[in-house]
Amino acid sequence: MTRDRPTLEAVARRAGVSRATVSRVVNGSTSVAAGIREAVHRAVDELGYVPNQAARSLVTQRTESVALIVPETANRVFSDDLFFPAIIRGVGAELEAADKQLVLMMTGSAKSHDRVERYAAAGHVDGVMFASVHGSDPLPGALVRLGVPVVCSGRPIGGTTVPYVDVDHFGGVAHAVRHLVALGRRRIATIAGPQDMVAGIDRLAGYRSTLANAGLAEHVAIGDFTRESGIAAMKSLLAGDPALDAVFAASDMMAHGALLALRDAGRRVPDDVAVIGFDDFEISRYSEPPLTTVRQPIVDAGRTLARQVLGLIDGSGELSDAVILPTELVVRESA
Amino acid sequence: MTRDRPTLEAVARRAGVSRATVSRVVNGSTSVAAGIREAVHRAVDELGYVPNQAARSLVTQRTESVALIVPETANRVFSDDLFFPAIIRGVGAELEAADKQLVLMMTGSAKSHDRVERYAAAGHVDGVMFASVHGSDPLPGALVRLGVPVVCSGRPIGGTTVPYVDVDHFGGVAHAVRHLVALGRRRIATIAGPQDMVAGIDRLAGYRSTLANAGLAEHVAIGDFTRESGIAAMKSLLAGDPALDAVFAASDMMAHGALLALRDAGRRVPDDVAVIGFDDFEISRYSEPPLTTVRQPIVDAGRTLARQVLGLIDGSGELSDAVILPTELVVRESA
DNA sequence: TTGTAGGCGTTATCAT
DNA sequence: ATGATAACGCCTACAA
Numbered sequence: 006m007t008r009d010r011p012t013l014e015a016v017a018r019r020a021g022v023s024r025a026t027v028s029r030v031v032n033g034s035t036s037v038a039a040g041i042r043e044a045v046h047r048a049v050d051e052l053g054y055v056p057n058q059a060a061r062s063l064v065t066q067r068t069e070s071v072a073l074i075v076p077e078t079a080n081r082v083f084s085d086d087l088f089f090p091a092i093i094r095g096v097g098a099e100l101e102a103a104d105k106q107l108v109l110m111m112t113g114s115a116k117s118h119d120r121v122e123r124y125a126a127a128g129h130v131d132g133v134m135f136a137s138v139h140g141s142d143p144l145p146g147a148l149v150r151l152g153v154p155v156v157c158s159g160r161p162i163g164g165t166t167v168p169y170v171d172v173d174h175f176g177g178v179a180h181a182v183r184h185l186v187a188l189g190r191r192r193i194a195t196i197a198g199p200q201d202m203v204a205g206i207d208r209l210a211g212y213r214s215t216l217a218n219a220g221l222a223e224h225v226a227i228g229d230f231t232r233e234s235g236i237a238a239m240k241s242l243l244a245g246d247p248a249l250d251a252v253f254a255a256s257d258m259m260a261h262g263a264l265l266a267l268r269d270a271g272r273r274v275p276d277d278v279a280v281i282g283f284d285d286f287e288i289s290r291y292s293e294p295p296l297t298t299v300r301q302p303i304v305d306a307g308r309t310l311a312r313q314v315l316g317l318i319d320g321s322g323e324l325s326d327a328v329i330l331p332t333e334l335v336v337r338e339s340a
Numbered sequence: 341m342t343r344d345r346p347t348l349e350a351v352a353r354r355a356g357v358s359r360a361t362v363s364r365v366v367n368g369s370t371s372v373a374a375g376i377r378e379a380v381h382r383a384v385d386e387l388g389y390v391p392n393q394a395a396r397s398l399v400t401q402r403t404e405s406v407a408l409i410v411p412e413t414a415n416r417v418f419s420d421d422l423f424f425p426a427i428i429r430g431v432g433a434e435l436e437a438a439d440k441q442l443v444l445m446m447t448g449s450a451k452s453h454d455r456v457e458r459y460a461a462a463g464h465v466d467g468v469m470f471a472s473v474h475g476s477d478p479l480p481g482a483l484v485r486l487g488v489p490v491v492c493s494g495r496p497i498g499g500t501t502v503p504y505v506d507v508d509h510f511g512g513v514a515h516a517v518r519h520l521v522a523l524g525r526r527r528i529a530t531i532a533g534p535q536d537m538v539a540g541i542d543r544l545a546g547y548r549s550t551l552a553n554a555g556l557a558e559h560v561a562i563g564d565f566t567r568e569s570g571i572a573a574m575k576s577l578l579a580g581d582p583a584l585d586a587v588f589a590a591s592d593m594m595a596h597g598a599l600l601a602l603r604d605a606g607r608r609v610p611d612d613v614a615v616i617g618f619d620d621f622e623i624s625r626y627s628e629p630p631l632t633t634v635r636q637p638i639v640d641a642g643r644t645l646a647r648q649v650l651g652l653i654d655g656s657g658e659l660s661d662a663v664i665l666p667t668e669l670v671v672r673e674s675a
Numbered sequence: 676t677t678g679t680a681g682g683c684g685t686t687a688t689c690a691t
Numbered sequence: 692a693t694g695a696t697a698a699c700g701c702c703t704a705c706a707a
Contacts (some may be wrong), residue, residue, distance in 0.1 A: 010463065013683055023694045028686060036692060055461040059403070060684030062394035063699045070443070077432075085622045090425045091341070097412075098447045106459070109444045111432045124441070126390040128345065129405075232626070265626060287420045291567070291600060293628055347700055357676045365701060371676060395700035398683045 011052040020048035031056060051332050062128075070106035071314055072130040074121060077111040086230065086258055087286050088303060092136045092158060095307020103315055105131075118144055125153050132314040134158065140201040142167070154317035160203045160312050160327070168317070170309045170328040172205060177299035177332030178211030181253055181281045184297075184334060186219045190251035190279055194224035196238040196263060198255040205230075207246060208255040224249060228259045235262020243270055250278055251340065257284035260296055264339070268293075279340035295337035302330050346387040355383035366391060387622035397463075405441035406649055407465040409456060421593055423638060427471050427493060430642020433472065440466075450538055453479055460488050465615055466651040469493065475536040476500070493645050495538045495662070503652070504670050505644045505663040509539060512634035512667030513546030516588055516616045519632075519669060521554045525586035525614055529559035531573040531598060533590040539563075543590040543618060559584060560589040563594045570597020578605055585613055586675065592619035598673070603628075614675035630672035637665050649650050 008019060013031075017024045022041060029037050030045040031054075037045075048054070062068050073096055075089055091110070102109050108130055111120055125133050125148055132154035135145055141163030148155045149167055157169040185193050195212040198205030211227070215221055226242045228234035235254055239262060254260035260282030264274060272278045274294055282289060285300035309328055316324045348366075352359045357376060364372050366389075366402055372380075384390070397403050408431055410424055428444070435442050444466055445456055460468050460483055467489035470480055476498030484502055492504040493627045520528050530547040533540030544560070551558055559604040561577045563569035570589055574597060577584060589595035595617030599609060607613045617624060621636035644663055651659045 010461070013686095015682080024685085025687085025694060025696095026692085029693090032686085038692065041692085053461075055458055057398070057684050058462045058464045059394050059397035061686075061700090062686080063392070063398055068394070077429075085420070085422050087420050087422075090422075093444070094412075094446075097444065101446065101448075101452065104455075106464070107444045109428070109432065109442045110440075111429075111436065113436075113629075117436065120439075123390055126345070126388075127393045129393045129441070160681045210707085232622075261626070273696090287567075288623065291596070328435075348699080348702095359701080360680095360703080361676090362679060364677090367702085373676065392700050395683090396702080398685090398700080399702045401683085559683085 010055045010057070012057070013054075016045065016048045016052055016054050019052060020045045038190070044153050053096055066128070068131055069104070070108050070119075071100060071132045071134065071311070071318075072108040072110055072125065073134045073136055074144075075111045075136045076110065076142075077113045084283065085232075085288075086256075087288075088230075088284070089136055091303035092307040092310070095304040095309075096134065096311045098304075099308045099311035099315075103311075105315070121291045122147060122151075125205060126151055126192075132318045133157075134310050134314055137202065137204075139163070139199075154314050156167065156313040156317065158306055162201075162203055162206075163177075166326070168313060168324065168326045170306055170313060170330065171203070172301040172306060172330045173332045174207035175211040175214075176254075177283065177301065177334070178208045178253065179215045180332075180334045181283070181297075181299050182212055182215040182219075185251045185253065185279055185340060186215075186221070188251070188279060188340065191221060192222060192246060192249045193251040193253065194226070194242045194246070194249050196228050196235055196242070196252060196254040196259045197228050198259075199229050200227065200228075205255060212253055228255070228262075230256040230258060232262040232265075235259030236266045239263040239266035241268075243267075243272075251280070252278060253281045253283075255283050257282040257286045257289045257296065257298055260289070260298065260339075261292055264292060264296070275338065275340050281334075281340045287336055290337070292339075294339050297309055297337045297340040300333045300335050302332075306330055346389045346643040347392070348389075351380065351383045351387055351389050354387060355380045371497070382535065383492065401463070403464060403466055403494065404432070404624040405443050405465050405645070406435060406441070406467045406469065406653075407443040407456075407460065408469045408471055409479075410446045410471045411477075412448045420567075420593075420623075422623075423565075423619070424471055426638035427642040427645070428532055430639040431469065432569065432642075433639075434643045434646035436652075438646075440650070454599075457482060457486075461467045461486055467491075467653045469645050469649055471622050472537065472539075473497070489649050491645055491652065493641055496538075497538055497541070501661070503648060503661045505641055505648060505665065507636040507641060507665045508536070508667045510546040510549075511544035512636065512669070513543045513588065513590075514550045514668075515669045516552075516618070516632075517547055517550040519671070520586045520588065520614055520616065520675060521550075521556070523586070523614060526556060527559065527581060527584045528556060528586040528588065529561070529577045529581070529584050531561050531563050531570055531577070531589040531594045532589060533562075533594075534564050535562065540590060547588055563590070563597075565591040565593060567593045567600075570594030571601045572597075574598040574601035575605075578602075579660075586615070587613060588616045588618075590618050592621045592624050592631065592633055593618040595624070595633065595674075596627055599627055610673065610675050616669075616675045620639075620670055625672070627674075629674050632672045632675040633670055635668045635670050637667075641665055 146165035226238035561573035
């Protein structure tokens with residue numbers, strides 16, 4: 006099918022030089038006479054020569070591409086959550102600048118875990134990024150042991166010592182909850198995220214700690230970051246204590262779910278119940294009412310993620326094993 | 341960095357056979373004695389052998405990976421539009437089933453066009469998919485001429501004859517507009533999409549044609565599929581004719597923008613103005629009021645896209661050059 | 676059924 | 692500065 010492409014050999018013949026010289030020109034070596042260089046370039050253009058990447062990788066041991074692993078749990082990616090798209094955007098931008106290719110791997114099933122490992126082991130990519138990590142997934146650690154450069158988005162749980170970039174969950178939540186307290190709210194609930202992910206765990210910890218400092222009682226319901234789970238959690242929270250006057254949701258989507266459930270229950274926001282989310286997706290500017298939320302720099306996290314692997318790959322510079330990006334409270338009308 | 345991996349040679353030595361035999365076993369050839377096959381498998385496991393993909397590609401001329409090109413115009417991808425994520429999901433699912441890898445290329449800049457061409461030409465992927473095509477982009481055609489299997493999502497504009505999969509824009513819009521007419525609306529406006537994309541063009545054509553059949557006058561404003569552009573378009577539409585009683589927006593995001601602008605202008609939906617969108621993103625179930633919209637099967641389109649390239653790649657079966665997926669009107673409360 | 680050997684297209688190490 | 696000439700790791704006729 007794919008028409009025969011010209012090889013180095015063909016270009017060399019046409020330019021009347023050796024393959025080695027053509028290779029030098031193509032790779033920008035300086036030690037080539039100007040005249041020859043020009044002749045080679047001409048031959049390259051005329052023939053439409055493009056280096057064969059497989060052959061090149063075979064000898065250089067480099068593929069110039071990096072994998073991004075997205076542990077796609079159907080629930081989350083099938084909702085309109087924009088976390089992964091944002092990560093992908095950040096990673097893509099940074100990789101493009103570095104002229105590397107992005108290989109996207111969505112590992113829904115358990116068996117695909119194996120696939121990923123083989124894939125990286127096959128030397129098909131120069132490095133691997135995890136878009137998020139569930140539980141104490143052994144894969145990142147396994148890859149590290151294989152000698153593959155790896156960086157995770159989100160601090161991995163468990164003993165594994167893998168470099169990661171994360172955001173300041175705890176600080177952001179503390180800020181949000183203190184804001185609620187300052188507003189005079191005393192019955193502050195939380196809709197927490199999944200407790201097998203550091204984002205879920207740390208945000209809940211931030212809530213608990215801040216509330217304890219304020220001497221207030223906890224009201225906790227667990228969700229999975231989706232809007233549907235936010236609706237369900239809000240209902241159960243309301244059932245548990247109808248007099249709640251505030252709720253912190255660990256994701257914007259769950260906050261939107263809370264908004265819907267609250268409206269359904271006849272509560273006004275923020276008059277009766279104040280609501281704060283976590284993410285700051287664009288959609289939150291347009292919710293009813295506009296959502297007060299903790300902004301996390303997801304695209305930035307993606308960029309950083311990419312910069313870290315890239316650094317790991319060419320061993321340049323000193324890289325910290327952990328990068329924590331700041332979060333920021335964005336006050337709108339819901340609290 | 342990356343620890344030396346065992347080669348075919350090493351496995352062969354360990355199993356006491358030749359490289360050829362190991363290769364056969366690894367590739368599942370049947371003509372290998374059971375005993376030997378077992379011995380080889382054992383050696384493979386003990387050594388943790390994984391075939392080197394570069395070496396394999398060099399001889400097979402196959403990479404087992406496919407590229408998805410996303411012409412990322414900042415505007416669109418930076419909003420919370422879920423079109424691309426949905427396409428990616430569909431493509432990803434299908435590719436995973438076929439055990440192929442997804443290489444994601446976001447071509448924001450013009451120069452990246454060149455990069456993509458070189459990349460495909462370098463034989464780094466077995467085929468290429470376009471997530472959407474702007475104007476009469478010459479790239480798909482150029483790749484086809486290079487002998488690269490190509491499929492576009494969205495019928496390409498211009499003379500190029502590239503296989504594509506698309507949805508029934510015209511039919512979906514016609515259905516929506518007829519619904520509006522049946523509701524008794526007589527001043528029906530449209531917020532059209534960008535006129536350099538077939539999705540924008542066809543949807544506008546559907547509106548025009550249906551309106552003409554009903555003997556009604558046109559009211560057209562152009563947007564770019566984003567919510568912001570929907571807000572602006574709705575405002576200008578209202579300025580042009582304050583008595584509008586319906587609007588069809590060519591995307592859900594623009595429809596949401598229209599909803600916001602309408603609320604701002606003191607119009608009730610659907611009492612004063614009926615609104616219909618196009619996409620049926622999850623978010624539209626939760627807008628105020630829930631949005632009536634034309635559902636297009638985006639994830640399916642992604643799956644189909646992938647199936648088509650895969651078919652092209654291994655030349656199996658007869659593939660139609662065009663696949664049109666059906667659309668469907670989902671009636672909720674906004675119209 | 677199994678082994679031998681050539682070649683896939685580059686890069687890199689030598690000489691020259 | 693340029694040119695031979697080995698690798699790189701695998702697949703696949705062809706022989707045995």
